[in-house]
Amino acid sequence: MTDDSTITHEAFKQFECDKFSLIAQEYDRAIAVVTSQVDEAILDAVGTKSGIRLLDVACGTGWLSAAALKRQAIVTGLDFAEKMVAIARERCPQGSFHHGDAENLTFESGQFEAVVCNLGILHFPNPEKAIAESFRVLKPGGRYAFTCWTPPTRNPFMALILGSVQTYGSMDVDLPSGPPLFRFGDPTECEMVLSAQGFTQVSVRELPIKWTFSTPEDVMPKIIVSSARLGSMLAMQSDEQRRNIENAIIEGASKYVTKNGVEIPASVMLAVGYKP
Template sequence: MELEIEQIRDQQKETWNKFSPGWKKWDELTMDFLKPMGDEIIKLISPKNDAIVLDVAAGTGEPGLTIASHLNGGKVISTDLAEGMLEVAQENAKKRGIKNFETIVCDVCELPFADNTFDAISCRFGFMFFPDMQLAIKEMTRVLKPGGKIATAVWNVPEKNFWITATMGTIGKNMEISPPPPGAPGMFRCAKEGFMSDLFSQAGLKNISVNEVTGKLNCKTTDVYWSMINDVAAPVVAALSKADDTLKEKIKNEVYLLVNQKYPDNNVIIDSSALVIYGEK
């Protein structure tokens, strides 16, 4: 099992590094899309001015950058498997003049910090991809100070996330895609009711709560939607790489038809739904 986890981790590191230019290109759109979930995380952990905060699976820097900008005397340490993503985060920090922000490339299952280091931990859309979620929450709890707060966001059920199912559903209808093995990393792996709160509970966290938070992917046009999803969504790119040009074109046309039917005025603003889970040590 250890070897399998290591293989998944190495594969993910490679994937996220490969996609970091796409995330940089679409940073403004994607960060606007994911902002409500980040805002809810910040509200729940409510870090004090001098807090030391850990942001796990930080990607291009949010919500860690916003947290850092609110602190006076405290700092944020952002971690991610992919150095390519954290390079974008550092660029974003520089652009915004945020100096109390550090990045460290590391695996959540082996955090390089002493016990009881952080006042709060945020993790926006990381859990679904952790090879060993139990070990991940155990590690996060270990480095959290007693009384410290943790909040994480995961995607809700597919039915509430047309922004990804429009494309992945169409690919699934046109291609034979083997479903991932049960429990393997994937978009909706944490959506089942009670799943995340059980995970938090098993790690010894208390005062656990789960809230639904909605967002809007404001693409405006179907062209923007299709381009963005092909630049940032690894499962889409992986599936389409196995299709020939004719099939790719067919899938693209069907996705356009589906999105245009749902947004006939060509004002493509797609609803999404996430769960934000909170706990205290």
């Protein structure tokens, strides 16, 4: 007999898988460009170099994998959205990409010298299980690194989007419940969870990112078509709520107009652990 938590986890996982497959192309053109800004920092954190066997968990459309391949790493990627995997294979023909579940990796224990996960941890119903699996497939002496968004108090982009929804719309929309979006935006939480799974020499630091758009009017439409939960939350508002939210986002984004377009600051936490 399955309990309610199992049902909730599976509903969340299925939503994320279906949604990311649906938006894979738009995600690749928009959000993946933004999140790739921290690729080099992630690879540096796990000592990526020529010949190292690296697993990219929740590889998406393969931007981080491509950066690792440029360093001549031996790259394996995994994602639960098949269309994401298909794009990653096109981008990185030298890599090996698989459709699979981060919480139930099919790889042998001790197979990789580095495991990375760029902004995937918030998409796992059971992050602890995913971290434990990454620990299992690492060789002793290997390193693991993941990133996650920082909360709106330190993240102007998230403050703008979620603040506009909270003020003019509803956060209570009919989406499968998932883990807290900003849980790992807390350094203490990152340290505690990694340590609990056996990692040592844990370090956590914040990295800046910029969201870029051509105009303030582009922000909300681009988020709707290229993100899973944020996009769905925006799309599920009433017509009046959407108009008011969009106007608020346009007004807020206008403050970040530069000669290069709109550049809205944000940040992620980079958490790193060592397998003794």
